[in-house]
Every structure is written in structure tokens, then in C-alpha cells.
């Protein structure tokens with residue numbers, strides 16, 4: 001059913017990883033089309049050893065496509081998704097635009113794969129900071145029901161695109177050389193600094209990035225009673241978001257039980273040996289698809305609490321990998337109907 005596939009935003013940072021993943025995972029298709037804005041149309045790409053020319057994203061560009069994965073800014077997703085759906089094409093969207101739409105399933109395949117059956121032509125993939133957290137929450141939630149989460153994020157500059165990564169390296173160099181630097185992406189210096197704001201003010205002193213973690217988590221678990229208190233911080237790290245997560249559960253869990261639950265869960269890798277200085281760090285996790293967990297311990301401040309540290313490649317599991325896994329889920333569920 002999904003023979004003719006397209007990648008919208010094919011030339012962007014996440015788009016290029018989606019291309020790489022489709023090759024690596026041997027994703028099945030008959031034809032593949034790469035689409036982008038007028039500015040990038042005409043770009044030549046090599047995919048599975050063949051040269052492809054990027055096509056401009058217009059309504060008619062979706063005429064012959066069955067499935068597209070989009071990684072674009074919100075305004076672009078708002079525009080192209082209806083064009084594709086009207087033409088009978090299923091859209092897997094990485095942007096933030098459709099995620100909270102009641103008719104759109106928001107999917108992390110390790111957590112709520114069953115939601116795919118409710119799609120009406122559009123399936124959304126969550127924000128990167130939410131995705132890694134809900135994967136890590138899932139085994140604990142299934143065993144002991146999570147009531148409350150307190151999370152502080154340490155988000156890499158790649159979350160702000162290629163320009164964000166360049167601003168970190170260029171401004172760090174300028175700062176070491178004692179040169180002035182003209183910022184374009186971040187509102188404050190990112191070199192040798194931390195910025196406790198990602199997105200604009202949204203709700204009662206929380207930013208839009210923080211409220212995504214609240215709303216998306218509840219939607220993915222289908223449980224509006226889960227309480228989430230996030231603080232999102234941009235850090236001078238090129239790639240991989242890290243999160244300090246504290247969960248309060250209904251039933252008690254020991255640190256050893258939580259560790260075993262993490263170990264047994266597909267998609268999670270545990271690195272946890274404090275005595276020998278072993279825990280997940282951004283440099284060691286970049287380029288990998290798993291969610292990494294370490295520093296697993298009892299919360300000393302409440303009865304049923306587990307604290308842990310979680311790192312994941314925000315461009316892969318936080319974006320491209322999750323979208324490709326949703327596409328695989330869709331293709332496989334169509335095959336089993």
C-alpha cells in the first residue's frame with residue numbers, strides 16, 4: 001500500500017538523517033521522492049547509490065505519493081499536510097504544528113503503538129525532549145504507575161538546527177580569541193553559558209518547550225492525571241539532549257527493580273556504574289538510536305521516587321528515528337491487516 005514514499009524537508013539536518021536511516025534499515029518502497037522548499041529544490045542528493053533531484057514542495061508534488069515523512073518548520077507542515085492528505089497520502093509529521101490536534105495520533109512506538117490505528121491520514125512524532133523521557137518512563141509506568149515527573153533538560157544546540165550548532169562552535173572560537181560574535185540563533189551567548197529558556201513564554205511562567213513536555217506526555221500515555229514539572233535549558237553541547245528525571249510512582253520500586261525494568265526494555269540502554277565513572281554522556285550517545293539511562297537511584301526526598309539521568313540523540317530518536325519507526329509500524333500494520 002505504501003509503495004511511493006516521499007521525504008519533505010529532505011535537505012535539512014533531520015531530513016538527512018531520515019535518508020540515512022531509510023538506507024540503514026532497508027525501508028521498503030518502490031519509488032522515493034525528495035521534496036523541499038523552492039530554495040532547496042534542484043539540489044542533487046545521492047540515495048542508495050543513485051542521484052536524485054530534490055523536487056519543490058507544491059500541492060501536485062504529492063499526487064503520486066502514498067506516504068511522506070516530513071521534517072519542516074511548523075508553518076510548512078501546516079501548509080503541506082492537507083495537500084498530501086487530500087491526495088490520499090499518509091503524512092508522518094515531525095513538526096510541532098499537528099501534535100496536539102485531537103484527530104492526530106502522537107506516537108512513540110515503544111510507548112503507544114496501538115494509537116496508529118486511529119490515524120486519519122496524519123500521524124505526529126513528539127518533540128525531542130518529550131520522546132526520550134516517555135521512552136524512559138514507559139517501563140516504570142507499566143510496573144508501578146507514574147503519578148508525577150520532575151524533569152530538568154540539558155538541550156543541545158542541534159535542537160535549534162544546523163545554525164544553532166554553528167553558533168556554538170563559531171561563538172566559542174570567537175570567545176577564546178577575544179573576538180566579538182554576532183548572534184543569530186540564540187538570544188544570549190551560548191559559548192561558556194547556559195540559557196534557561198527554550199521557546200517563548202507559554203503558561204504561568206513555563207516556556208513553550210516546557211509545556212510541550214507536559215501536554216505531549218499526557219497525550220502519549222493517554223492519562224491527563226500525570227503531573228509534569230519541567231525546566232528546559234539550552235547548554236553548550238553540540239548534539240544529544242540530557243535530562244535529569246525524577247518520577248514518583250503509585251507503587252514502590254527499588255533502584256534495583258527500576259534498573260532491571262530499564263535493562264529489559266527494548267530501546268533503552270543502561271550505563272550505570274558510578275564507582276567506575278560510567279554513565280551516559282552526550283559525546284558517547286551521539287549517532288545512536290537508543291535512549292540511554294544511568295545514575296538510577298532512590299529519591300531520598302519522597303517515599304516512592306526514582307531519580308535517573310537520561311541521554312539521547314535528539315536528531316535520531318528525538319526526531320528522525322522515531323519518525324522512521326512510525327513509518328515502519330504503519331507499513332507493518334498494513335501488512336498484517
Ligand code: 2RA
Pocket residue numbers: 127128129155156158159160198209
Ligand atoms: C530544541 N526541542 O531542542 C527543540 C527542537 N525541536 O530546540
